[in-house]
Amino acid sequence: MKDKSIGGGNTTMLILRLIENEDMYGYQMIDALEKKSNHVFALKAGTLYPILHGLEQQEMITAYDGVSEEGRQRRYYQITKKGRKLLDEKKKEWETYASAIKNVMGGISYAEV
């Protein structure tokens, strides 16, 4: 995984999280992710837009043309009910994954099954 790359198949989860409470347009997501991650993640436009289009096709999000606070035409994305369900699943997967890494790295061992 390269420096500042998001990797690990978590990009979709992060995008859905960003628009969980607020509709956003593409570039706004890139900025928000950079800030919230404290400059660890630098999501590329070339990664973002194909994912947004895919999520739209799967009805995880819907898109509409709107006007930004500065009065400019922007393409906004809104999470759907289906998308919230997917976000929940991805969250659980991440927790399982992170906890497994912790177990291996910390050396916690379980009874053999």
Added chain:
Amino acid sequence: MKDKSIGGGNTTMLILRLIENEDMYGYQMIDALEKKSNHVFALKAGTLYPILHGLEQQEMITAYDGVSEEGRQRRYYQITKKGRKLLDEKKKEWETYASAIKNVMGGISYAEV
């Protein structure tokens, strides 16, 4: 990232961690990883061996032929000083990554820079 796949570019870190305190042979690593991860990770032989050969070439590990506790010929792998340094780096990268995900998912925000 598929179910039970390790992904995220963390396989090398996990392998190095496994042999940090004890030399191991390939299949032993697969078993150890499955147990320590509480059955979350199922490392595939087809993933493991190419990584081991790569780490050997980069002098992160050394290999030698030994005899297992059951008296069988096995190919053992031992971490080198260089490998321990790499493990430390990978650990730090993981911590940075996991903490960034946490920040985004939990909604912690930082002052804009």
Added chain:
DNA sequence: ATATTATATATAGATGATCGATATATGTCA
């Protein structure tokens, strides 16, 4: 003694996620 199965090591090709490069259009600022 022989067949079957589990263990072990290994490699090649396929897949999938993400990046880098590039294209295009619009709005802002000097």
Added chain:
DNA sequence: TGACATATATCGATCATCTATATATAATAT
């Protein structure tokens, strides 16, 4: 007017990992 930042978009390349496959040995069952 020209340069630059913002914004959306697509395509090909790259990299990690998986699947499938091959091969060998040892253990177990017949």
